[in-house]
Amino acid sequence: MKTQLTNDVEYCAKLLQNGQNIAIPTETVYGLAGIITNVKALKRIFSLKQRPQNNPLIVHIYELNQLDPLTTHVPKKAKQLAEVFWPGPLSMVFPKSNLVNQVISAGLETVAVRMPNHSLTLALLKAVGTPIAAPSANPFTRISPTQAQHVLTYFNQKIPAILDGGSCQVGLESTIVGFDQEQPIIYRKGGISQESIEEIIGPVQVAKSDSAIKSPGMHLKHYSPTTRLILTEDIAAEIEQQSFHHQKIGVISFSNCNYEKAEVVKVLSKTANLTEAAQQLYQTLHELDQLQLDLIITKFLPNHGLGASINDRLQRAKFQ
Ligand code: TXA
Ligand code: MG
Secondary structure, eight states, X not given: OXXXXXXXXXXXXXXXXXXXXXXXXXXXSOEEEEETTOHHHHHHHHHHHTOOTTSXXXXXXXXXXXXXXXXXXXXXXXXXXXXXXXXXXXXXXXXXXXXXXXXXXXXXXEEEEEOOOOHHHHHHHXXXXXXXXXXXXXXXXXXXXXXXXXXXXXXXXXXXXXXXOOSOSSOSOOEEEEEETTEEEEEEOOSSOHHHHHHHHOOOEEOOXXXXXXXXXXXXXXXXOSSEEEEOSOHHXXXXXXXXXXXXXEEEESSOOOOTTSSEEEESOTTOOHHHHHHHHHHHHHHHHTTTOSEEEEOOOOSSTHHHHHHHHHHHHTOO
16 A cells, blocks of 8 residues: 555545545644544554554544534533633543444543644544544654654555644644543643643642553653663763763753764754744654664753653653
């Protein structure tokens, strides 16, 4: 099967309606999509990604009218968040209706829903007319794709089309918020900071990353390059130690820095801007992973705003 890079929304809508899987752009990362009414298409998402069956999928919608049939209850705080952040990098978990197949919810009684902020995919969702399930378009545990080319590297000849929407503007997956008796809980940090959410609905708890029952996708190992990644407090000292062993080293630096003994230094944001750093993170990991380095050295970013989401991904990327 030849994989086409295309921006033909109508063509992609037909493929989805026919039960095929395609990759779609969103503002966070590219997704591997299947229409929610076709069980075969949903199951194929799991096999293409080699994703464990107990890891549920996010359902994507283009307007609020598509939410009601998917759920039996929308908490008041969820409505407030939807009003402010949709379309955008926020997924919310609701009690699911019967319309949501067990394959999507992976046996849970809930469903995660989001309205992505990408004009091509909003047009696609409208053309299809039925919501679409889409996890990130990467094999299980690998780095998420933020460009059509990344998806092609992973799934060439395995899917008929990639809807090419350019580079993802946010560059980190959506923040996932669930509700326990109306109380909001962040299950996954992501493209909207905890602070921004709290500005709208007040204090929010963050689920411990090992609370595997509520968010089965939060595996410790995730988003990993194949090159060894070292997280250190002191990049210069780590380079000094590692270069002694003649290692070919790549560095990911938050802001401008010079490390002479490194083979390559990638700066996430020259102006030390967390939004820009988030947008660059996966792209940078993809690039460094292709350079046949012995290791990649990096350091946590300031742990506030999107910095906390980036640090979550760095922490998981380090498990190899
Ligand atoms: O930004 C995103 O959210 C991207 C784009 C494509 O929309 N999608 C994405 O999907 O990151 P995925 O499958 O890679 O991650 C989905 C996460 C998983 O950790 C999964 O466990 C969690 O969402 N999830 C899905 N349904 C859930 C539910 N009912 N309850 C709790 N967590 C859920
Ligand atoms: Mg993912």
